[in-house]
Amino acid sequence: MSVTKRYAFAAAAAVLLIGLTFVIPSFASYQLATVCAYLCGIAGLTLLTGAGGQLSLGQAALMAAGAYSYALTANTMADAGTEGPLLLLVPLAAAVTGAAVLGLVIGLAAGRLHGPYLAGFTMALVVALPAVTSTFSSVLGGDQGLWITVEKRPASLRGTVSTEAWQAWLAVVCSVLVLTLLANLLHGRFGRHLRAVRDNPVAAALAGIDPARTKVTAFFISSAAAGMGGGLLAYTTQSASPGAYSLVFSLFLLMAAVVGGIGSLAGAVWGAVLLVALPHLISTATSRLELSADLAQRLDGNLAVAVFGLVLIVVVLLAPQGIQGLLDRIGRRLGPTRSVSVPPKSPTSPDSPDSAPSPASSTPTRLSARHEPEQLPATPKGQ
């Protein structure tokens, strides 16, 4: 997709989703807002883990950093008597900045770790989060977290647009913005560098790319996206607490990034939808069944986690390219003649119409074909 086409697509998607809020019930609008907030964090992970090959379990902690930055800024401003759009935009900017700064620090410290080491370190980070909030409980509110004064929807919209729909509008616009920026980065020079470093850091360094710098930048960008997600969650839930950003939530985000097809932004969308839809579907289904209160309580939440865990295992074993990879494969099988019989209209847009990074875009910097199998998404051996 060329840059212009991408902007047009993004604008269309935003308009479509905002239009959707006029027809769906307000609870569905709230869910849409949640999907969009998660999507920011997942898309950041897609860049970091998918294109960069760095598996981080710290995304929940970075989203928490965004949420707390939002909370502290919004509450301070509200106490000072600020109102209006400023009380919305400044905290959101603070959320992005706060998470990005934390991500930069983590990236500088842990950027040269890889594989299980980075995963273990970032896991320690998430596990330490409640300890951080209780240590600084006077500022961060301990286990209870913080309640946030949020700027409500503009007065002109009151009566015509529900709170939930307004939240969805905001989340849609912000997440489309984040995704478009990430797509530009992934398809541009930075994305090529990132994949080159992932596939073969030595070859990339020989080609003049600084691997350490590239990895730290990936951390920075991914964290900024997570910060936006955290800020949106803070706005929609009007709170920020350590319990909302647990290890399990980090695992959810990873699952969402993997299941959709790691490295593919379209896959991230699938993952975000699944993350919100599946627990909802399961709890709807279990509430229909006549279950005892005890059993219902046990199934609630746990069943969705079990399914997510199972999905993660199955995807790694059978379809490492995720849902989007499967769709691409089906698409190619159903319409193999399309790209042959219809020549591309513009020679400047050779990419396929989905936003998955095309394998060809990383070839110029890949020096050795031997490293092909190491890239993600990878094909499992021993099948």
Added chain:
Amino acid sequence: MDRFLFLTFDGLARGAVLAAFALSLVLIWRAARIVNFAQGAMAVAATYIAFTVTALTGSYWAGLAAALVAGFLIGAVVERGVMRFVGNSSALNPVIAGLGLLMLIQAVLGMLFGNSYRTMVTPFSSNPVEIFGITVFSSYDLFVFACIAVLVGGLVLLFTRTPLGLRLRASAFAPDLARLLGVRTSRMLTLGWAMSSALGALAALLVIPTELGLNPHAADAVFVYAFTVAVIGGLDSPAGAVLGGLAVGVLLSWVSGYWGATLAPIAILVLLLAVLLIRPGGIFSMTKERTV
């Protein structure tokens, strides 16, 4: 001074458990080059089985035996059922599969037993006893030491003194060569996972009663601590895991005792980061620096 001694001894008891858990991670790393992120959940599953057996029979010892057997079987099933098929095409795939297992096991435990904390009985009192006017170990601490010493000692003997141990080491160091010499490496791999998982189960069974109690997530923090220990000791080094476990246990005990228990996870984070950056090969590791 008394407090310092008490904290040190208490830390050694906690450290013994961390050492055992870290050793279980090292065993899998050596056999399969995988950091098993599901190790904590697998150990908790075995502990739930022990809990159930103890509740049914009224015997702690039957529960202990059940934990070891269950841990062994869970390890074998995980290797034969999942990990064997993951492949090493990407270093991330085993990590992701392990995390998937972690979610699955924790959720299944939550569905079966609920998410509330359950108190586990200990066979001995966990109140410290005074010796020469200084409070040192509780009898439960001594029991923990004895259990871990027996199991770790047994493993050391198994690995260094028996033909089976020779096969296990040969398949870990040089699987291709070992196969040429008639070692059925595939069985050795399963056995390695099973033994490691049994050791992890023992560690969880011993540590959980001294913490908040039994819960599907009871080993999350223990796993992170043990991972830190394994990295400090060097993922390749069993001796490093044991020494590192004791050292980290004491360190955590000092931090908790002097500055407050909530700081322990932060201390671990700082320690892990420092080791990964300064000495990525591990402090006790003999091998040259690995690529991190």
Added chain:
Amino acid sequence: MTGGLVLDGVSAGYGAVQVLHNIDLTVAEGSITAVVGANGAGKTTLLRTITGQLRPSAGSIRIKDGRDLTRVPVEEMVRHGVALVPERRGVITELTVEENLRLGGLWRKDRRAADEVLAQMYELFEPLARRRKAAGHQLSGGERQMLALGRALMAAPENLLLDEPSLGLAPKVSAQILGMLRRLRDDTGLTVLLIEQNVRSALAVADHGVVLNLGRIVASRPAAELAEDTDLRHTYLGF
């Protein structure tokens, strides 16, 4: 002893690349057969195929009593009396000399017999006896080759396969090792299949010689005869 190998129309390769083409080869019981050929002739592939590390795409591999080895996995080979001394002296460097040796005999149930063979090995390879407790990585090249050979013999094989045993060794050491193969054949009736780049010494020690070129057998004759054939040497062996 029931040594001896029969390869019948064996083809093998890696993926789309076929390396061995229709190899017919009989290794006579109680003899030393040397397979020689230039780099890339397929010598190592031949050994990998016989030992089950590589599955042939066609043909069969049998031992003298008729047992079919074609589909036997590599870890079962020693149980069929086939042992390999791998290229570049594949010693497990983390294990001690004695552990390496013991490993070779582990598949046998009879512990006492294994202990006896171990003692024999220390007699046969004097230098190893002095370094029982040394780790594999502390050994010299010659010692490693002795260890790899001793370890293969611990399996009490009927067929011993060696991949370039003299590679990187001083001429004196390599002569010592090749001489030992002759003694083993004479004393125990061991059947040996030897892969060598060092054509002169290989043919000097062997009874039968086989020339491999680009995955095909181009000559199979008594070793002494091959060594005399200057045309063949010039064409395929380059000296």
